Amino acid sequence: MSIKIQTLAGYIHEYQKSVLQPDQFWARVAESFHWHKPWTEVVRWNFTEPSVEWFVDGKLNITENMLDRYLYTKGGQTAIIYEPNDPAESAISLTYRELYERVNEFANAMKAEGVTKGDRVIIYMPMTPEAAIAMMACARIGAVHSVVFAGFSANALADRIIDCEAKMVLTADENFRGAKVVPVKAVVDEALERCPSVEKVIVLQRSGGPVTMQEGRDLWWHEAIAGQDTECPATVMDAEDMLFILYTSGSTGKPKGVVHTCGGYMVYTKFTFENVFQYKAGDIYWCTADVGWITGHSYIVYGPLLAGATTLMFEGVPTYPDAGRFWDIVDKHQVNQFYTAPTAIRALQAYGTEPLEGKDLSSLKVLGTVGEPINEEAWHWYHDHIGKGRCPIVDTWWQTETGGIMMSPIAGIIPTKPAYATLPLPGIQPVIVDHEGNELTGNSVEGNLCIKFPWPSMIRTTYGDHERCRQTYFSQFPGMYFTGDGVKRDEDGYYRILGRVDDVINVSGHRMGTAEVENAINEHPKVIESAVVGYPHDIKGQGIYAFVIANMEGRTEENLEQEIRTTVTNIIGPIARPDKIQLVPGLPKTRSGKIMRRILRKISEGITDDFGDTSTLLDPEVVAQIIAGRK
Ligand code: WT7
Numbered sequence: 001m002s003i004k005i006q007t008l009a010g011y012i013h014e015y016q017k018s019v020l021q022p023d024q025f026w027a028r029v030a031e032s033f034h035w036h037k038p039w040t041e042v043v044r045w046n047f048t049e050p051s052v053e054w055f056v057d058g059k060l061n062i063t064e065n066m067l068d069r070y071l072y073t074k075g076g077q078t079a080i081i082y083e084p085n086d087p088a089e090s091a092i093s094l095t096y097r098e099l100y101e102r103v104n105e106f107a108n109a110m111k112a113e114g115v116t117k118g119d120r121v122i123i124y125m126p127m128t129p130e131a132a133i134a135m136m137a138c139a140r141i142g143a144v145h146s147v148v149f150a151g152f153s154a155n156a157l158a159d160r161i162i163d164c165e166a167k168m169v170l171t172a173d174e175n176f177r178g179a180k181v182v183p184v185k186a187v188v189d190e191a192l193e194r195c196p197s198v199e200k201v202i203v204l205q206r207s208g209g210p211v212t213m214q215e216g217r218d219l220w221w222h223e224a225i226a227g228q229d230t231e232c233p234a235t236v237m238d239a240e241d242m243l244f245i246l247y248t249s250g251s252t253g254k255p256k257g258v259v260h261t262c263g264g265y266m267v268y269t270k271f272t273f274e275n276v277f278q279y280k281a282g283d284i285y286w287c288t289a290d291v292g293w294i295t296g297h298s299y300i301v302y303g304p305l306l307a308g309a310t311t312l313m314f315e316g317v318p319t320y321p322d323a324g325r326f327w328d329i330v331d332k333h334q335v336n337q338f339y340t341a342p343t344a345i346r347a348l349q350a351y352g353t354e355p356l357e358g359k360d361l362s363s364l365k366v367l368g369t370v371g372e373p374i375n376e377e378a379w380h381w382y383h384d385h386i387g388k389g390r391c392p393i394v395d396t397w398w399q400t401e402t403g404g405i406m407m408s409p410i411a412g413i414i415p416t417k418p419a420y421a422t423l424p425l426p427g428i429q430p431v432i433v434d435h436e437g438n439e440l441t442g443n444s445v446e447g448n449l450c451i452k453f454p455w456p457s458m459i460r461t462t463y464g465d466h467e468r469c470r471q472t473y474f475s476q477f478p479g480m481y482f483t484g485d486g487v488k489r490d491e492d493g494y495y496r497i498l499g500r501v502d503d504v505i506n507v508s509g510h511r512m513g514t515a516e517v518e519n520a521i522n523e524h525p526k527v528i529e530s531a532v533v534g535y536p537h538d539i540k541g542q543g544i545y546a547f548v549i550a551n552m553e554g555r556t557e558e559n560l561e562q563e564i565r566t567t568v569t570n571i572i573g574p575i576a577r578p579d580k581i582q583l584v585p586g587l588p589k590t591r592s593g594k595i596m597r598r599i600l601r602k603i604s605e606g607i608t609d610d611f612g613d614t615s616t617l618l619d620p621e622v623v624a625q626i627i628a629g630r631k
Contacts (some may be wrong), residue, residue, distance in 0.1 A: 002032040003426070005275050005410055011426070018426040019453075025427065026054070026456060030267045034069055035060045036236050039263070045454045047481065049466075050474045053240050054264035054456045061234035062243065062266045063140045066305040067100040068234070075100075078310045081284070082129045083329050085176035085316035091333070094129055096308070101230035102133050107140040108232045109224040113168065113200045117142030117235055120166040120245065122198075123291075124148045124157060124188060126175040127315040130204050130221065131291045132301045134170045139243060139262075142235035143168075146245040146257065149292025150175055150182065152573040154190035156255075160247050164257055164463055165197040170221075174207035178320035185211040239263025245463045246294055248400040249513040250472055251484075251503035257463030258294075258400050264456030265298075266306060268404045272425060273303030276394055277337045277366050278411040284363070286312035287339040288326070294400040295370055298457075299339060303404070318344050324355035327386075331360045337411075338386070339368035339396075341509040342378055346539045349381045356385060366411040368394045371509030372541045373497055379418040397421035397497050399483060400511075401473065403457025406430075407495050420496045429453040432489055437477045448501060449487040450480035503597070505534030505542050510575045514597075517544060517578070520571035524564050526550045531587050531595050532578070535604035543579035545604040547626065550583055557583055580604075580631040586622040599623060603630055 003025075005011045018025040023042040030039070039058035045051060070077070075097040082092040094102065115121060121143050125131040131147070138145040148160050161169065169192070175182040185203055189212065192198055203211065204221040213219075237243075243265055245257040279285060285304055289295035291313075304311035312333060318326050326348065330338060348355070367387050369379075374395055383393055393416055396408040406428050407421040414422050424430050432440045432447040440447050451458075458481065462469040476482045486498035500506065503514045514532040521530040528549045537543035550560060561581045568576050588596045599611050608627045614620065 002271065002274065003029055005413060005426075008413055011410055011413055014426045015424070019429060022427065022453065026267065029271050030055055030058075030263075033060065033065050033266060033270075039239060043454060047454075047474050047479050050470060052454045052458060052460060054261075054454070055239040055267070058239035058263050059236050060239060060263060060266065061140065061237055062262055062302070062306075063103060063136050064234050065266060066136065066302070067096065067103060070096045070308050071100060074308050077308070079305060080129050080132060081310060081312040081333055083312060083314045083316075083333070085178070085320070087321065087325070087328065092129070099129075099133070102129075103136040103140060104232040105225050105228045105230045106133050107137040108228040109202070110137055110143065110168065111141055111232070112228070113202070113219075113224065115141065115143050115168055118242070119143045119168070120164040121145050122148055122157075122161055122164075122166045122169045124150050124169060124171045124184060125204065125291075126150060126172050126184070126206055127290055127313055128172075128204070128206065129313060132313065135244070135291070135297070135301055140232055140234055142237055142241065144242045144244055146247065147292050147297070148247070149290055150184055151292070151575055153570055154187045155571050156573055157187065158191035158194050159254060160257075161191060161195045161198060163247075163254075164245055166195070167197060167199050169198055169201045170204075171201065172204040172206040173211045174209045176207065176315060178317040181207060181209065183209070189214075237262045240460070244297065246297065246400055248294075249504060249511050249516055251513055252515050253513070253519075255513075255516070256465070256468060256472070258459050259461045259463050260403050260457065261460050264458070265302070265403050268455060268457035269298045269303035270306035272404045273299060273309070274307050275410055275425070276396060276405050276408050277339070277368065278413070279304075279307055279309050279337060281308070283336040283365070284310050284312060284333055285337040285339075286314070286329070286333070286335045287368075288314060288318070288344060289339075289341070289370075294403070298404050318348060322355065323348055323351040324359060327356055327359035327361060330364060334363040336363055337366040337368065338364055339370065341371040342369050342374040343372065343508040343539060343541055345369065345374070345378045345382050346541075349378060350539065353385055361386060361388065364391050366394060367391045368396055370396045370398070372506045373499055374419055376418045383418075392416055395419070395421050397495070401459040402455070403459070406451070406455075417492075417494055420490075420494045422494050424495070427455050430487075430495065431480065432487060433477050433480070443489055443493050444491050446488040446498070447486070448477070449483045449485045449497070450477050451483065452480050505532075505544065507534070507537075507542050507544060507575065508540045512544075512576055516572065517546070517568065517576050520568045520576065521546055521548060521564055521578070523571055524550075524567045526552070526555060526560060527564065529587060531597065531600055533597055533601045533604050535580075535601070537579065540579075544576070545580045545582070545600075545631075546578040547582050547584050547587060547600055549586060552583070582626070582629055582631050584622075584626050584629065586619065586625070588623050588626070589618050590616040591618050600626075603627060606630075
């Protein structure tokens with residue numbers, strides 16, 4: 001039996017056990033899974049190298065715990081409900097038995113195309129059940145998937161393929177997103193011009209639109225599965241074998257491949273899914289994320305299916321065909337748990353309550369948010385108008401690197417407080433440290449959020465560059481995992497996430513490195529130098545503000561700004577397009593040449609004085625000029 005928290009006292013009891021006797025605690029959770037061979041040691045770790053192993057020597061296959069395990073008990077129950085982009089297209093349900101067969105069949109198809117254990121497979125697909133099937137088919141045969149959000153550009157896709165030396169790419173002809181049709185196969189074709197590692201591309205026919213198929217390299221999904229057996233023996237994996245790589249942005253340079261492994265990720269995602277959302281058999285659960293992000297991995301696919309839940313996948317966007325779409329879907333499928341991002345809530349809030357009229361939201365029991373701090377106003381709107389004051393909101397704080405939810409109310413059990421992630425889940429030991437790394441104990445403190453003890457689904461390494469993992473997460477505060485977030489612990493001991501303290505910005509819940517956006521801007525031939533900061537944005541949470549020094553010869557301000565936006569879209573994708581571009585004569589630098597971003601951040605917020613200590617500033621005149629021209 002796994003651990004299911006049902007009361008506040010139960011939470012406190014389990015939390016204490018998880019800290020005092022972590023081995024016993026996690027062994028008890030892990031025992032509820034099917035293992036080919038049990039572990040010999042629960043956890044072995046040090047945060048110096050770092051080296052973290054969970055369920056040492058344990059053998060398993062995660063898909064057996066999602067599919068095979070439910071064949072007898074839930075074979076006829078719906079595993080996935082698929083709601084297409086266009087509401088006129090009918091929804092599709094797949095039972096656990098059907099999902100089992102489709103995963104096995106596709107696993108056999110990949111095998112037939114030469115994929116074997118350890119090979120990397122890129123998934124660049126629409127939000128259709130095939131994306132989830134592809135992930136599980138990889139896991140079935142021990143291939144390592146790396147899902148790339150299908151909004152990334154050809155260039156960004158190529159970078160990821162090259163970094164992990166992928167052998168195969170899974171994609172579609174075209175994706176439907178709202179009123180748009182995105183030619184994803186064409187994007188893949190462009191990316192593959194510089195990706196020699198890719199041998200095969202399997203293409204799902206989604207739109208039926210025109211594509212070019214390269215002889216010998218490309219084949220259709222339906223042809224690949226034709227005649228394949230619906231039974232594929234699961235490859236037995238070591239608990240620490242790689243399950244997937246997911247690229248995410250950091251404060252420097254190119255995105256890094258966060259590596260998650262089979263055993264710990266399996267144990268933690270199911271445990272947190274069941275407890276945080278208080279999922280009960282028969283409930284319909286819907287997370288609106290895309291499988292291209294960690295939320296889609298852990299809480300659309302792995303967590304829910306490990307728990308035998310019914311998980312809804314929505315292909316479209318919240319405002320298509322109108323701003324009532326989310327609520328139509330909740331009504332149509334009688335959704336019980338609904339999990340979305342603050343940016344979506346704020347965007348829908350802007351339409352008022354009219355889109356809610358006539359929509360039956362009475363099935364809702366739990367509401368969730370993730371990805372960025374939620375402001376109190378949006379929290380209350382969500383609570384009052386969507387939850388009708390009856391549904392607890394779980395404000396879940398976690399990261400790509402943490403694999404699963406770290407801090408969150410447990411629905412209906414831990415009392416909520418607007419904009420607070422409240423308390424750590426069992427097994428999670430957060431600490432707040434000051435700049436020198438001193439732990440700040442007691443309540444009413446604020447500082448950097450670190451975690452001092454490992455948890456099963458934590459990052460193991462950054463693919464191909466372990467030193468980068470050490471440097472990024474384990475060097476600033478020795479002996480601890482540093483999250484990059486600022487946090488406050490209030491007078492009640494409740495945690496409130498304050499946002500990033502590094503050069504990472506969060507735009508509509510999408511994480512981006514300022515350096516990454518600057519590098520893209522600097523690719524424009526007229527750009528000499530740039531500095532990017534995040535500024536408060538009503539809907540997106542943060543907007544992108546770019547200060548750019550450029551050679552204006554032959555350009556007007558408008559056309560240069562437009563060209564810069566296009567450059568960023570081509571290099572990263574539309575999500576990284578700067579909201580504001582200000583052409584400046586210079587940047588505020590210290591005598592040693594470092595950009596004083598603090599000043600730029602203040603200017604972007606509309607603050608034009610009170611810059612703190614500016615004694616190291618090389619040329620104060622530049623600051624006055626930037627203020628004069630601010631957008
Ligand atoms: C960063 C991680 C975890 C899935 C989606 C984002 C911010 C995440 C919250 C929250 C305040 C949050 C943090 C974190 N964040 N959840 N509930 N309240 N901030 O994953 O792309 O890896 O981004 O998102 O700043 O470090 P990600």
